Amino acid sequence: MSGFSLDLTEDQRDVRDWVHGFAADVVRPAAAEWDEREETPWPVIKEAAKIGLYGFESLAEMFGDPSGLTLQIANEELFWGDAGIGMALFGTSLAVAGIFAAGTPEQLAEWVPQCFGDAADPHVAAFCVSEPEAGSDVSAMRTRARYDEAKDEWVLGGQKAWITNGGIAAVHVVVASVEPELGARGQAAFVVPPGTPGLAGNRKIKKLGLRASHTADVFLDDVRVPGHCLLGGRERLDRRLARAREAAAPGGGGGSGGSGGAGGRPDGARSQAAMATFEVSRPTVGAQALGIARAAYEYALDYAGERVAFGRPVVENQAIAFALADLRTEIDAVRLLIWRAAWMARNERAFTAGEGSMAKLRAGELAVAATEKAVQILGGAGYSREHPVERMYRDAKIYTIFEGTSEIQRLVIARAISGRQIR
Structure with missing residues (x-):
């Protein structure tokens, strides 16, 4: 049995050097221009997609590292190059994390590739949680989701604020309240597919920093998505809501939840979508x-x-x-x-x-x-x-x-x- 070591593996060193080279040769020379323009650096995203740095396969390989380090190493090197361009490239991964945290294997297979597009036509994705009146208090969320049983559709309504890639994303992952009285435990995450009517992100925010990363408010006006766009599925949601109602009842031993910090399997705080x-x-x-x-x-x-x-x-x-x-x-x-x-x-x-x-x-x-x-x-x-x-x-x-x-x-x-x- 080998002893404890902090040495990186050969694969980890290869990823570090690969991303560092891209950051030094492509990202840094472009950083000042895109910061001044305050626009999404699509040419850089396309270059990253062309070499395989931006895409589902590379993210899956990084996340697949059993040590958990490769994704962190890649982010450190890319953001060493420039944070604005780095966020333009890695902002999509937050939506992917939302799908991974709440979705089924079938939903991962369906939606994650659509978040990135392909080398010829790369896309970005958005994770929509924050709201104008909520911020870090996810339990105060006002965006609502109601189920239309007759059509097997979820109807989303509300406003999200400060959303990376909001409005320009191919896929939006939206966290909404299904049962507001349960606070954060009454929330669920939904995929809004490309081109869905009722979603708009036309108020781009001018920012102090990360100017190459697109940030906007997202408005949801009776946005209808098919039932299968509920991440995790209806059966899992119903079980989770039942447990939350039981915990919230007098003598149930629980409240509405909040900004927890537990790790491990998706139970307790991890069952909360955001x-x-x-x-x-x-x-x-x-x-x-x-x-x-x-x-x-x-x-x-x-x-x-x-x-x-x-x-x-x-x-x-x-x-x-x-x-x-x-x-x-x-x-x-x-x-x-x-x-x-x-x-x-x-x-x-x-x-x-x-x-x-x-x-x-x-x-x-x-x-x-x-x-x-x-x-x-x-x-x-x-x-x-x-x-x-x-x-x-x-x-x-x-x-x-x-x-x-x-x-x-x-x-x-x-x-x-x-x-x-x-x-």
Whole structure:
């Protein structure tokens, strides 16, 4: 039996080098242009699809790694290249995670390939959870789904906010409330197929960062989808709702649920459509933030070694050197948090102390701190658009906000370690 090792496998190293090469040769040269244009970088997506980086097969191979690390490694390298383009490429994977978390094998086979399209005609997909009045409070969702038994159709109505690829996606995965009185436990996820009438995403949002990634509000006006578009199927939903009603009844021992942090099989908090997806994605989102932090650190380190002030490179000043030393230490520590959470999630180990939230929390806050420090080390140059740390600084901030704010992550961790319903 081999001993413990943190060495990457040959396959993992090959994926890392492959994605890093694409990030260095294709993504970075295009980053400033698409940030300025604030448009989806379709030429880059097509190039990624052509080499097999963007598509169902590559994502399945990465996710199939039993260690759980390959997907995180790929995200770190891609977002090291540029976060806006990175999100344009990996935003689809959040919708795929939603289908994976709630769908049947047959639904995975039907819908996931349609999320990506093919190399000749690549598509994007959208995962629609957040709402104008709800944000991180998924239990306050107002989007409704009702079943039309006569036609075997679900009718969706409501508004989603800040949706990556909203309106331009081929496939929208929409989380809606079926029984509002049950809170988050009364929700379900639905696939809205391409071209379905009643769905519109015509209000594109102008953003501080991630400008190459399309973000929009999505409006659902009596959107009708066939019964088989309910992820997981009607029978599973009915069983889950019955358990939720029993738990919510007096003496039932449960409430409406909320932002839980458990890992493992799809029961408890993982039966909630939105939270199940967030738990799958938290280590990956952390890896994206880590890529931004590492890119800013490396740029600042190179700059500090070349920039001469008062007769010597600025890196020879202890204040600068110590700041860079702290950043490198934090980057390596956060990577280990991400890898642990990814391994636990892939191997169905329960997040008993909010380990997924730990990874996302520390990675997001590190991205903000590292990019801010990089701007400071470059001084006036860092504040200009002539250097990429300005763009990295803008891109980083969202990682303390979306997929659960830093405050929500601390709440998840605090509930997990205390066993109490902290509010």
